[in-house]
Amino acid sequence: MALTGLQIFKLLPNTNCKDCGFQTCLAFAMKLAARQAELDLCPHASEEAKEILGAAATPPIRLVKIGTGPREVTVGEETVLFRHDKTFYHATAIALSLTDTMPDDEIAQRISEAEGINFERAGENLTVNLLALLSESGNAERYAETARKISDESGMPLILCSDDPQLLKPAVDACAVRRPMIYAATEKNWESMAELARSFKVPLAVRHHGSLSDLHDLASKIREAGVEDLVLEPGAGTLAMALENQTLIRRAALEQSDKSFGFPTLVRLGGGDEGPLTVSSAATLAICKYASIVILDRYEPWMFLPLLTLRQNIYTDPQKPLQVDPVIYAIGEPGPDSPLAVTTNFSLTYFIVSTEIEGSGTPAWLAIVEAEGLSVLTAWSAGKFGGELVGKRLLEMGVEEKVSHRKVIIPGYIAVIQGEMEDAMPGWEILVGPEEAGDIPAYLKEVWE
Amino acid sequence: MAFEITTKTWPGKIPEITLGKDKGGGFRTVTIGGEETLPFHHFEGRTANRPVIALEVPDSDPENWIELAKEPYRDVLDNPVAWAKRAVDDFGADLLCLHLRGAHPDRGDRSAEECAELVRTVLDETRVPLIIKGPGPSDKQNEVLRKCGEAAEGEGCLLASAVEGHYQTLVATAIAYGHYLVAETPIDVNLAKQLNILISEMNLPPQRIVIDPLTGGLGYGLEYTYSVMERIRLQGLGGDPMLQMPMICFVGEETWKVKEVKTTAEDQPDWGDQRGRALLWEIGTAVSLLISGAGILVMRHPEAAAVVRKAVGELMGEGN
Incomplete structure (x- = not known):
């Protein structure tokens, strides 16, 4: 949580030595509060001050980047529970899944369809953001080859989906420079997954569909193992559960400064036998209530205009109305x-x-x-x-x-x-x-x- | 550090409203309101009643509806009673919204007496609670709703809608014949509160008012409605009695008129199949307003309503 100038002032030596370049400690504190100066300008700052100010400067929800280049996806760093309190910053990234068992031409076609989704509305281009590659072949070589191909041919960032770290490793290796996200660390595989994410410096999704405290424990262990960019997937078996878990995670991050829950979240939809309208209704909830990434295992072309328009609505800054070109x-x-x-x-x-x-x-x-x-x-x-x-x-x-x-x-x-x-x-x-x-x-x- | 859930409680509570009249013989009532927490926050407070879905019943052939929306009622377009029965019996409407559009001077100028007769028949035939929606704020609407209110005395109908400048007659009607009143204001918390105060000052109890925050459909101001509803609910739970009313959203009429719903896939190939897109336009609007606090959703297409009904069930923690 951000500190006021006076709160910061109390942490400073109050000697007005001017070593920082400012006339008084109070003036320096005000600059710090306004984020117009850094604490290292003060050679006399205590360890305590450094720690407290450092923690306060860290956003409560970490910014996580997936991919590279113009289609890089940025999620997290949200600051409110209700959009009217400020705004929601980083719009829900939509990921479309494909599998490594699909023939190459089908994969190519799906990629070009995903890349082609682009609706111009109120001066913005509404697009889908990620490709999620599922490993169904069980063949590490085929999976890595497919991942490499997608990563070479498409600018869309990738989510590499498998619970088997052995199978994932060659694929992560093949496209690590494009910064894919690994999906997902679980109770069973987290140590190897954390190692993989850390060594290739890529973001890691953490999945636990049990209680929130189980997910919290898992995320804590992975943080302690040195992985900084996490995305959390809590249980979303029913809409009520999805709403509860997403709400409690966001609240813990913002109101309790809970570090293990201070990450963007993910919802995966469409893996069951529900119809596309039901999947879309769950996606509606996910977009409104806090999901940073939605992976769609099932999708139809007609879903995108409504869902992306909804996302644009919810993520519009209430202080800055959308404008159309004056023509x-x-x-x-x-x-x-x-x-x-x-x-x-x-x-x-x-x-x-x-x-x-x-x-x-x-x-x-x-x-x-x-x-x-x-x-x-x-x-x-x-x-x-x-x-x-x-x-x-x-x-x-x-x-x-x-x-x-x-x-x-x-x-x-x-x-x-x-x-x-x-x-x-x-x-x-x-x-x-x-x-x-x-x-x-x-x-x-x-x-x- | 282990994770523990911290919960919030609220000083305010949304009063319950029971629409309709329990008079036996298969007549159903519908109870809304009763929330002691934010929408579906079951982990920290009670949501006493599930939000309900009303299906639209136009009093005359809705010539401005697109084919897709007329499809389920193709053979009863000019038979509102048959339409109403189908909406209840086949499509599972919790209640109905009878739109007296034909009373508008430009759409047939149907008399208040005819409207009242229709209201009476629909009530007797369908046995579910009724939202009676007039032709729009005007002297004609006042006259029509007064006659209808009289014909439905004691049936606990919801009259729609009182607006600033056109509310006195409707308030008097609601008081005289035991009905409930929709208070509509243009997407603004303070205006909503002000109208509720004006209405309450005429001695209609706040527990007889339902707020219509004015629905902006998906892509057409949804975010304004969404946030105004969140703010109304937060202030109501925070203890403001003039913002503690249940809320109603007229989703159907706001979604089915927009370009993105009316345009065919032939005309816009990259928008995809029109049917799914149109249904989702209505579902997306409904679900987002559900989680910002709607107690009654007035919807048009039965298939969209069915998907939303399923979502309501899940959000209420049923079938888990």
Whole structure:
């Protein structure tokens, strides 16, 4: 947990010797609290101070990186239980599994499908993140060869899945430079797995589906054996158990500074005979409640748009609304005679307005004006959506070339900007649209005929 | 260091609400609320009742629904009574949400008397509790819900929805005929609290109010609803009586209208099969709102509802 300047000050010598470069110990303490200085600037700091400050500086949940290069996956370092308290930082990484018994061309196809999943939404690219290679052949050579091939041909980071350290070793060796994660250390194999992870400097998943205290003991032993990058997999046999375990692990890390639970977590789904919708409903819970990695042993192409959109929603910073690009969007297939409407670049506003226009059956142009991602009324109150500015932007965007008429619809809540817009857009008629997006279809039907 | 679970307790509790009327003859009631802890935190507090699923029943052919959503009711689209019975008997709805959409001036302008008659028939035929959803905030809605409330006197229906500026008539109706009231506010904790206070000041007890935090569907503001619900529940458990009501989410209507659900796989091949994608859009919205505190989920597709029902069972610790 972070310390305040005063708490840090009490740990300093209070001699104001200026050796650290600051005028007083208090000034130095304030800089330390703000993370703008390091304790080693003070040559007189006690061992106790070093220890306490060192522990406080360590994030309660460790940041773990899997893979290398542009598709490197970063999970952990979360700081809250509820997203409204701050934000969730590192979105749940989705891993798709494949097995070494699949023919090479099928493996190649699955990889290219996984790499191809990419939905652009609100200025972000939604993708799946990892490939989980299961060893079903039982043949270490085949497994290592497959792992090497994937690691050579795909930029997606790998999870190497087997409980047999002997079988895993050649595969880990073959692609260690690409930093795969080993899955998983268990009660039975943990010593060899810890050795493998430590010697190849790769992250290690720790699985225990028994009680949380069993998982805790196992993670403690592996930490003591010198493995720093762990990912924890508690039991998730039912949704209630998944929720309980994930919640208690996150709480222990954040509220008790529990070191053995201070790691990202993992949920593996789809290994049983449940249908893809049931798997997806479990994935929904996992994304909302704290899983850093979800391995899907079963998946269908249609699962990804909903699940990745959910992930984007949950991991959006509540303080920084998503924004869409400020351009003129074609909704349906509008022509020069189609209606033209304008609103802000707050992604939610855009999505709702465009959905209603689409639902109306009347194709239209929707011009998005930059307003720092604020909604219409908020943007207007903050002086980001005044009539002069909106009018100017619309002309700059080239609305005159898009439509042959000279009419533009503004949101009903800001009817007040009508006059200013008329001044800013000579020759244009400024129409006041409805206040609520839900009334857009009726409005278009009535007004635009 | 061994691990020990530390648990939290809360000073507040969500009061229980029993919808419907236990009058024998196969008439069922539904009890929601009763939580003494965060959603499904069984390890530290009691969740007295399982969240329930209401299926939507439109009073007239919902011409704006996509084919996929109409499919289960193909032969009863303009027969709300048959629709309602199917939703209960075949699809296992805990309760129904009768949407009086046809009372809207633009959609047939059905009279309040006709609506009331339909309400009476659906209650008698299905024998499950009813959410009566009006055509939208207006004088017409007030009139319609008043007539319906009168026709269903003592049946413990849930009237939807009171909003700021249009709540007095509905409150009076709920008081006069023994019903419960949905209080809808636009995704804001303070506005929710304020409306509950206004309603309580008219002497409808807080135990007769259900909060509608306004559902943003998946991709369309879900995160706002999710967080507002978490905050409402935290404040309610923290002891604020004006935020201790159970919550209702109108999931079906918010999910089935969006582009990602309506677009076919032919038009967007990389989005994958439309059926699974559409069902998951509704399931994903429902499950995330379930774990942020929903007590009633109003859903559209029976297959999505079945998956969510299974999730509720697991979250309640059944079948473990």
